[in-house]
Amino acid sequence: MDISDSSNNPDRSMDTNVKKYPTIQRRLTVAFALLGTLVAATVILIQFFNFRTALRTELRQRLLSITRLAALQQDGDLFAKITSGQDEFYQKVNAANLKIKDSDPDLVFVYTMRKDHQGIYFVVDANRPGDEDISAFGEPYQEPGPTLAENFDGLDQTTIEPDFYTDEYGTFLSAYAPILSSSGENVGVLGIDISASKIVAKERGFLQNSILIFLALIPIIIILGIVFGRLFASPIVHLATATRKFGESNLEELELTNPGTREVAELASTFVSMTKKISELVNSLENKVSERTAQLEQANSRTEYRANLLQAVAQVARAIASIRDIGSLLPDITKVISDRFGFYHVGIFLLDENKEYAVLKAASSDGGKRMLARNHKLRVGQEGIVGSVTESGKPRVALDTGADVTYFRNPDLPETRSEITLPLIIGASIIGALDVQSKQPSAFSEDDIKVLGTLSDQVAVAIQNANLFSENRIALEEAQSAYQKFFEAGWSYFMGQAARIGYQYSNRQTQTLVAPLDRPEISAVLESGQTVTDSSPEVRLPVPTLAVPIKVRGEIIGVLDIRSINPNRTWDNVDITTAQTIADRLAFALENARLIDESQKRVARERAISDMTTKIGSSSDFDTILQQTVQELGRLIGNSEVVIRISKEHDGQPEG
Numbered sequence: 001m002d003i004s005d006s007s008n009n010p011d012r013s014m015d016t017n018v019k020k021y022p023t024i025q026r027r028l029t030v031a032f033a034l035l036g037t038l039v040a041a042t043v044i045l046i047q048f049f050n051f052r053t054a055l056r057t058e059l060r061q062r063l064l065s066i067t068r069l070a071a072l073q074q075d076g077d078l079f080a081k082i083t084s085g086q087d088e089f090y091q092k093v094n095a096a097n098l099k100i101k102d103s104d105p106d107l108v109f110v111y112t113m114r115k116d117h118q119g120i121y122f123v124v125d126a127n128r129p130g131d132e133d134i135s136a137f138g139e140p141y142q143e144p145g146p147t148l149a150e151n152f153d154g155l156d157q158t159t160i161e162p163d164f165y166t167d168e169y170g171t172f173l174s175a176y177a178p179i180l181s182s183s184g185e186n187v188g189v190l191g192i193d194i195s196a197s198k199i200v201a202k203e204r205g206f207l208q209n210s211i212l213i214f215l216a217l218i219p220i221i222i223i224l225g226i227v228f229g230r231l232f233a234s235p236i237v238h239l240a241t242a243t244r245k246f247g248e249s250n251l252e253e254l255e256l257t258n259p260g261t262r263e264v265a266e267l268a269s270t271f272v273s274m275t276k277k278i279s280e281l282v283n284s285l286e287n288k289v290s291e292r293t294a295q296l297e298q299a300n301s302r303t304e305y306r307a308n309l310l311q312a313v314a315q316v317a318r319a320i321a322s323i324r325d326i327g328s329l330l331p332d333i334t335k336v337i338s339d340r341f342g343f344y345h346v347g348i349f350l351l352d353e354n355k356e357y358a359v360l361k362a363a364s365s366d367g368g369k370r371m372l373a374r375n376h377k378l379r380v381g382q383e384g385i386v387g388s389v390t391e392s393g394k395p396r397v398a399l400d401t402g403a404d405v406t407y408f409r410n411p412d413l414p415e416t417r418s419e420i421t422l423p424l425i426i427g428a429s430i431i432g433a434l435d436v437q438s439k440q441p442s443a444f445s446e447d448d449i450k451v452l453g454t455l456s457d458q459v460a461v462a463i464q465n466a467n468l469f470s471e472n473r474i475a476l477e478e479a480q481s482a483y484q485k486f487f488e489a490g491w492s493y494f495m496g497q498a499a500r501i502g503y504q505y506s507n508r509q510t511q512t513l514v515a516p517l518d519r520p521e522i523s524a525v526l527e528s529g530q531t532v533t534d535s536s537p538e539v540r541l542p543v544p545t546l547a548v549p550i551k552v553r554g555e556i557i558g559v560l561d562i563r564s565i566n567p568n569r570t571w572d573n574v575d576i577t578t579a580q581t582i583a584d585r586l587a588f589a590l591e592n593a594r595l596i597d598e599s600q601k602r603v604a605r606e607r608a609i610s611d612m613t614t615k616i617g618s619s620s621d622f623d624t625i626l627q628q629t630v631q632e633l634g635r636l637i638g639n640s641e642v643v644i645r646i647s648k649e650h651d652g653q654p655e656g
Helices: 010-018 024-072 076-080 088-101 144-151 195-248 263-323 328-343 368-373 384-392 445-497 520-528 573-617 623-635
Strands: 109-116 119-125 163-168 170-180 186-195 345-351 357-363 375-379 397-398 419-426 429-438 504-508 511-513 545-552 555-565 647-650 652-656
Touching: 024 186, 024 195, 076 088, 076 170, 076 186, 088 119, 109 163, 109 170, 109 445, 144 623, 163 647, 170 195, 186 419, 263 445, 328 357, 328 445, 345 368, 345 384, 357 368, 357 384, 357 445, 375 384, 384 397, 384 429, 419 445, 429 445, 429 623, 520 545, 520 555, 545 573, 555 573, 573 623
Parallel strands: none
Antiparallel strands: 109 119, 109 186, 163 170, 170 186, 345 357, 345 429, 357 375, 397 419, 419 429, 504 511, 545 555, 647 652
16 A cells, blocks of 8 residues: 555645645734734834925915016006007017016916907017016916806905816916905916926925835835734744654754743643653654655656757747747757757758759757868768758657767767757658767657657757748848839829929018029038038038938938028027928828829829720721821820820831
């Protein structure tokens, strides 16, 4: 009876079931660690929300103070007189509001508003020449905040939006105050937007630091959990240790040196007396266990060897899947097989075009590399095991090369004692052979032969895939080249038909260009294919200039040339990106227009041919058909002379 069977060994079955459950020490450790983590996280979150509330409260108080002070500086009588963005009252209010805006670097917008039957509109949005995102006089406020919209008519004191507002320009907080005339009449509303980006950055920084502190506390919390878990579980651990020793038959070590509690000590004493009674039974089982262990070790050794074989197959499969070039694929395969199996030499032969010779294409050994250098090849069906295999298509093994009559003695591989060659087959065609040689006689087992057979099939598929990939790549390159020529010819014809070469906008007038402009920036763009500015080192320009190529599928079809009338203008990234985006969209639109033009011309041509064919076919008279054909062709082609000559043989001379 096999004592290893769990159904006949209740102690082993019980031990397996017990191990399914976590120890009390682990549970206590996890409980203490989770509790500590929860407490730390709660404290950090409370601190973060308190810090966040304090920062936002401070910003709100700051904005309220600024808005109240700014409202006192507003001249309501002067504000009521503003009728346009060009009058003197507008300029005075704008100058006063600019001072308010400049008083604090975080202020983004300072603006005044009125309301009519159409809604709220801007009056003075503090600005300097060239400022962006500024609302003009009379421009409607499309999306006012809820606080402003609800309280505009009855606003009698400074108020503030309840929360931050975030858009593409940043994060802001807005406050509003009434503008009063000298008579106390509410003539408008003052609005101030302050940037909250710094506050948000501080909040994020505090949160990041808090998270780092929390992460740093986790190891400490875990260590404390382990310490407290061990402290509270110590007596039970001692009891479990004594029980485990008994179950493992450690009879000499069963004595409990630190029982921890009286109950554990009594239980350990009982275990010791029990073990003395069954010691003889344990001794008899040890011999059987030793025999069983030896059998398992032998089985494990064989399993490990098979695992190495499977790893080699998987590694070759990965190389096949990732490499498409035969020049790189075949050497990698030979190296993987040689390294994984420890073979002396691995070579891959491929048949030439006439299938007369098997030519060595890759090898892992130094001797094989010398053979590659001199273009080593073997005649199919006549030389060596490789020649035999490439003719028959069947694998061949030489366990003792000295006794095998077909073995080819190669001076570059003098240490070969056994060899195996497997055919590389695609469908019914033999394309080559995988040749493996070893320094040991009888080096190839049945497992080796099976695995190498699988590898040879993978190598054959990889060669076919690489060849197909190469053919497809060449075909794709040819198709791309043909399409590029067709594209260039289409644009050349299209531009040749155009009466103009471009347009120029200057002094608020658009002019048609009928001759190319001789400008250095245009020449530089056409030569380099890149965007050129007046700061580009390759060209010197007298005025601020931005020239962008107009490209369709990588080909330059024109240039977008921008010259500024402001001599101090500098082009920033926004200007350059905007111009490049417009050039790209212009190129797309022009290409679509060209294609539509070609399609329309083709449709018109087909329709004209169809109409002409209908007219010609409507008559059965010979002369009428010829006359209608000449007339229709003349109208269709235009500005041309059309002649139809019908010839026949008469006295050896053509007659018309």
